[in-house]
Amino acid sequence: MTHLLNTSWMQFLLVTLAGFIIGLEMKSYQMRVHPLSSKQIGSARTFTFIAIMGYVFQLIGHYMLPIGFVLLGAHFLFYYWHKLLHERLGILSFLVASLVYSFGALIVNFPIWIFALLFVAIIFILNANARINLFVRTIEPKEIETFAKLILLSAVILPLLPKTPISPFLPISPFKIWLAVVVVSLLSYVGYILESYFFKAKGYFLTGILGGLYSSTAATIVLAKKSSEASAGANIFAASIVIATAVMYVRLFIIAFIFNHTIALTIVKPLLLLALISAGVAWFFYSKRDITRRKESITTQSNPLELPTAFLFALLFVVMVLVTHFVLKYYGNTGLKVLSFIVGFTDIDPFIVSILTSKFKITTLEAGSAILIAAGSNDILKASYAWFFSHKQAGIRSGIALVLIGVLTIGMGLALPYFHF
Helix, strand or coil, X not given: CXXXXXXXXXXXXHHHHHHHHHHHHHHHHHHHHCCCCCCCXXXXXXXXXXXXXXXXXXXXXXXXXXXXXXXXXXXXXXXXXXXXXXXXXXXXXXXXXXXXXXXXXHHHHCCHHXXXXXXXXXXXXXXXXXXXXXXXXXXXXXXXXXXXXXXXXXXXXXXXXXXXXXXXXXXXXXXXXXXXXXXXXXXXXXXXXXXXXXXCCECHHHHHHHHHHHCHHHHHHHHHHHHHHCCCCHHHHHHHHHHHHHHHHHHHHHHHHHHCHHHHHHHHXXXXXXXXXXXXXXXXXXXXXXXXXXXXXXXXXXXXXXXHHHHHHHHHXXXXXXXXXXXXXXXXXXXXXXXXXXXXXXXXXXXHHHHHHCCCCCCHHHHHHHHHHHHHHHHHHHHHHHHHHHCCHHHHHHHHHHHHHHHHHHHHHHHCCCCCC
């Protein structure tokens, strides 16, 4: 198959076909965007000949390829001068034509997938005009700055940090500290983007799902407060609160798998079982819900890539490493279990990541046990939030469910070192 794709006649056929299809797409694009303009460079034949010209000049060699590109650019220069006279500034035709002209050189000198990837990218981008315009009208300007912060956190700062442990009392490297910040922030950022822009007008149940990806605790508080304002719908709020916890178990596995495959595989069965049980309870409440209610826009989260948030997580992470090291040194595995239960009543992410990344003198089963115990006590904390912020049936029903799920999670954590699931 590879030999067939590398034959000259097949390369010519692929380049010609790609140029023709892109020409059709350009014509369609111009009819959608500039339906009243008759002076456009964008027929299917034009782009087909540009693709053929690029392939033929590549085969001829002797600087014909750059000479052809200069001639093509000169032609578009006169065309653009004419556009300026009519106060039109777009250069899309020239950009697409230049890429089509490169098809010949790409298919001859590089693997076929590069040519195919460029072809698909051009088609998708040309078809994304309406969605891009909608996205530009919807997105907040600060989100562009936020994305730049993500690049700063991951691609700029992270590679510069040393990978050696800081000290015997802090058995973690600066690289792993910041890697933890990047991974947890990025996972939360996915939930933030989905909730803020892709599912803006959503129901309560979807709010619980997306909120669980970011923070099940935050989702629980927001939904409980909302239920206290509503006159009915206890079951839908209870279902939404519990489903956030179900997603939390999936989120914990993703974090564990990223940082420590061995521990992740140790706790995958308990986490999957707990996620299914929680989802089953949520579905039970959901099936008993009132008639369909109007979708509302609810926000359960703030932007997780704000630098103060990232620095706070890094600080809590370091504190958790120090505390865990101290507890293990003086109180052993029993102390770790007690610490795990206490930490569950705070933000458990820094503690869990510290267990996954630091070189503590504990077994894989003991590490998995600590993670499950912390998650279980965190469920009990969310149960108290559900009751406190609601004081209605939604809070009572979800609170009881979360307590039972939390006790089951703690029980699995305590049993894990003795009964490997």
